[in-house]
Amino acid sequence: MNDRYSRQTLFAPIGEKGQRRLKKKHVLLVGAGALGTGNAESLVRGGVGKITIVDRDYVEWSNLQRQQLFVESDAIERIPKAIAAKKRLQQVNSEVEIEAHILDVGPQEFESLIENVDLIIDATDNFDIRMIINDISQKYGVPWIYGSCVGSYGISFTIIPNQTPCLHCLMETVPIGGLTCDTAGIISPAANMVVVYQTAEALKILTEDWGARREKLVSFDLWKNEESKINVSSLRKADCTSCGVHPTYPFLDYENQTKSAVLCGRDSVQIRPAKKEKRDLETIAQTLSSMGKVEQNPFLLSFTVEKKRLVLFQDGRTLIHGTKNISEAKTLYHRYLG
Structure with a gap:
């Protein structure tokens, strides 16, 4: 086993067997902002086999406060985030296969990206895309990890098809907000904390340690020193059109976009x-x-x-x-x- 990962393989729940599993896995990362760059760097350093990064935006000066893969020259040259992230990640770990797509991703694009993907990580900034991710996840049976942050607040939940409520199930009950970083601001520790929750869950899923998975929705406010973990298992709906008994995947339908x-x-x-x-x-x-x-x-x-x-x-x-x-x-x- 490569000494690069020696400290990670010493961690008993992963070990060399888990490390070999990681190397065979493919993660689709939607978004290359604060959550996307944080997740990407952690997983690439950890030795996941392949990362596909999708983002439609370019690097701006306001990104540098919290989006850790980018440098000033990226903002000066307005380099697309997916491209700038790939360049830095290849320098971090040349063993990992990295694909970068400059895309305004929708259902058709997801259909072409989802093949052989083991996990989707949400690093987006709007619910249009998240609801499409949710339906793609359910349609193809691929787990995904929801994450969001604004101000000093963050939230995350791991969604496993046929086991947990999906995001559509939660929409009517769980307050998942409407403010954005550009209207309410954000502090980098809030983004970093969401990344911590997401990457920890990703490692559990990718090494197939399903028993260790966190089953509750977690939210926090770092400025107010608040944290809560909510059991949302009862919110799974048999008649949900995204994950229920007779799913129609409504958010893949043009009329709902x-x-x-x-x-x-x-x-x-x-x-x-x-x-x-x-x-x-x-x-x-x-x-x-x-x-x-x-x-x-x-x-x-x-x-x-x-x-x-x-x-x-x-x-x-x-x-x-x-x-x-x-x-x-x-x-x-x-x-x-x-």
């Missing part, structure tokens, strides 16, 4: 949520006012930032002016509007 389109003849993209919802424009205006210029009337809210203008209507429909790039528009939408 956020729609986006470039407006004909205009330097603008329209984004429409999957379901109509009445947005509280007054509350959103208060949140955004410190970050850019906010104008409002009874029907819509206009927010100007980064030479872009986001116009939000009460039904959730949003126009992003100043770009024809759908990926860029989606990034701005999720960054500022959750």
Whole structure:
């Protein structure tokens, strides 16, 4: 056994047998921000066989405070996060196979990425993608680890098809938030703590130590010195359309996905949520006012930032002016509007 992993194999629950299992495993990592880079580095250093990294964004200066694989030159050159992460990870451990995809991932992309994947790790920043991950996980029987953080708060839960409630089951009961790092900020220890929970669970799953798996949902607030572990096993629903007796995987259906389109003849993209919802424009205006210029009337809210203008209507429909790039528009939408 390679001496590189000697301290890890000395840990009895892993040992040399577990290390050999790790080397044969393939992890799909969705997102290369704070959670993605933290998970990727830990698993690559630990000797997982293959990591596939998917991210649609590029490195910005504000990322360097907490996204540990990136350096200043990546931000200066606006290197795509997946590419910058792969470059650094290959320097960390050349034995690990690393694939990098610059993708705005959706159901079709997941269908092509999921083959031979043993575990999916959620390192995303929006629930559109998480719900797609959830349905892909259930459809193909691949475990996934949910993780989220904002401010000093974090949450994580491991979802095993046919055993645990899925994220769709939990949505109506567990408060899993709507703020983002760009509207509420974040401290790096909160992201690091979520990574700790995710990578620990990942090692258990990848070494097939199923009995050690944490069965409860965990949440914490580092600033308030609070932590809770919630038994959510009773929330699994037999009639859940994602994981129930007769699943239909609704979030893989086009009708249940956020729609986006470039407006004909205009330097603008329209984004429409999957379901109509009445947005509280007054509350959103208060949140955004410190970050850019906010104008409002009874029907819509206009927010100007980064030479872009986001116009939000009460039904959730949003126009992003100043770009024809759908990926860029989606990034701005999720960054500022959750």
